[in-house]
Amino acid sequence: MSHRIEITTRDGQAFEFACEPEQDVLAAAAAAQITLPSQCRRGSCGACHASVAEGEYTLGAHSADALPPGDPHAVLLCCTTPRSDLRIAAPYDGTKVLLQPVAERRARIAALETIADGTRRLELRLEPDDAYGSAAEFEAGQFVELELPESGVRRPFSLANTSNWDGRLELLIRLRPDGVFSSYLREQAQVGDALTVHGPQGGFGLFAQSLGPRWFVAGGTGLAPVLSMLRRMAEYQEMNDARLFFGVNRESELFMVEELERLQGELAQLRVELCVRNAGDEGDEGAVRGRFRGTPVEALEAALGLADESPDLYVCGPPGMVSAAQAVAVAAGVPARQFSSERFTV
Numbered sequence: 001m002s003h004r005i006e007i008t009t010r011d012g013q014a015f016e017f018a019c020e021p022e023q024d025v026l027a028a029a030a031a032a033q034i035t036l037p038s039q040c041r042r043g044s045c046g047a048c049h050a051s052v053a054e055g056e057y058t059l060g061a062h063s064a065d066a067l068p069p070g071d072p073h074a075v076l077l078c079c080t081t082p083r084s085d086l087r088i089a090a091p092y093d094g095t096k097v098l099l100q101p102v103a104e105r106r107a108r109i110a111a112l113e114t115i116a117d118g119t120r121r122l123e124l125r126l127e128p129d130d131a132y133g134s135a136a137e138f139e140a141g142q143f144v145e146l147e148l149p150e151s152g153v154r155r156p157f158s159l160a161n162t163s164n165w166d167g168r169l170e171l172l173i174r175l176r177p178d179g180v181f182s183s184y185l186r187e188q189a190q191v192g193d194a195l196t197v198h199g200p201q202g203g204f205g206l207f208a209q210s211l212g213p214r215w216f217v218a219g220g221t222g223l224a225p226v227l228s229m230l231r232r233m234a235e236y237q238e239m240n241d242a243r244l245f246f247g248v249n250r251e252s253e254l255f256m257v258e259e260l261e262r263l264q265g266e267l268a269q270l271r272v273e274l275c276v277r278n279a280g281d282e283g284d285e286g287a288v289r290g291r292f293r294g295t296p297v298e299a300l301e302a303a304l305g306l307a308d309e310s311p312d313l314y315v316c317g318p319p320g321m322v323s324a325a326q327a328v329a330v331a332a333g334v335p336a337r338q339f340s341s342e343r344f345t346v
Ligand SMILES: Cc1cc2nc3c(=O)[nH]c(=O)nc-3n(C[C@H](O)[C@H](O)[C@H](O)COP(=O)(O)OP(=O)(O)OC[C@H]3O[C@@H](n4cnc5c(N)ncnc54)[C@H](O)[C@@H]3O)c2cc1C
Pocket: 039, 045, 143, 155, 156, 157, 158, 159, 171, 172, 173, 174, 175, 176, 177, 178, 179, 180, 181, 182, 183, 202, 221, 222, 224, 225, 342, 343, 344, 345, 346
């Protein structure tokens, strides 16, 4: 006998569907044409986490890191099977739930440039089609999967720009040694190349209804979705107090610094702290330029110690950095509902 699942988003939208006892909740939602945020679908990235408010369930094999700490009812929907009807609270707004499968569109490379040691900026232009026209529509903070045409290899990357009518997608990509997609970008990619884009996807993004301070913590290319959110705040002239802690290992790995300065011109309340872990070490010029010497999580910890009010926290970067930020947030008493993150699992 199937069970009834009710999922309520952060902003109060409810979605209902049936789930068989052996079926995971994510797959059951998809079968009902409800696409919930997810990424790996195997319990390791944490993108599908939610909290069970009522009902019995089994949580299958998963990585402990993928679950947010401090919530005994936290689950990963891709490996949760119901043993009764379930009421579930989702940590994202209803705009992140699609009532159709993830879109699949063709795009061409419009620009590709090196913006720092080991980091490329990739600009794509979506081809107009009957279903979506020429627009690129997505929520700030979401990601797409890029598929290489010949091999069918698919990799997730966050969008750094905001929705637009002319189909532009901007991505900031860290090249991995021997990575398949990285090797394509390093050795082969050219302006005009065609790629398939699956998305937008994902639940990471601004809490639309919160008027509190917004603090962003970005490690390396974890800046991409954060930049999208800051640009969106600038477009809408949202006046929430805002701070960014952006970290890299070496001065030569910093990027988008001028763009952040430009954004500070549009968002007068935005404070930016550039964190360079090895600033001042031999061969690194950081110390003379007044960078925070350390990781963005260390900068966050110091700032939280002085804060009068718990900010909403948006954290993105390598999984270890996100876990460290989560531990700092818990220790500083930031409520779990004010913590939102995206892990760049490889
Ligand atoms: C939701 C989401 C959003 C993301 N957004 C971004 C973004 O905006 N920018 C960004 O830079 N990254 C982002 N990432 C991370 C990005 O998806 C990965 O870095 C990317 O998929 C790597 O692809 P690749 O094909 O180059 O590497 P892969 O071929 O997948 O390999 C990755 C790494 O693993 C190593 N490796 C591969 N196989 C083996 C093996 N058998 N044994 C040991 N090591 C191995 C490779 O050498 C390489 O270093 C995101 C990840 C997620 C989940």
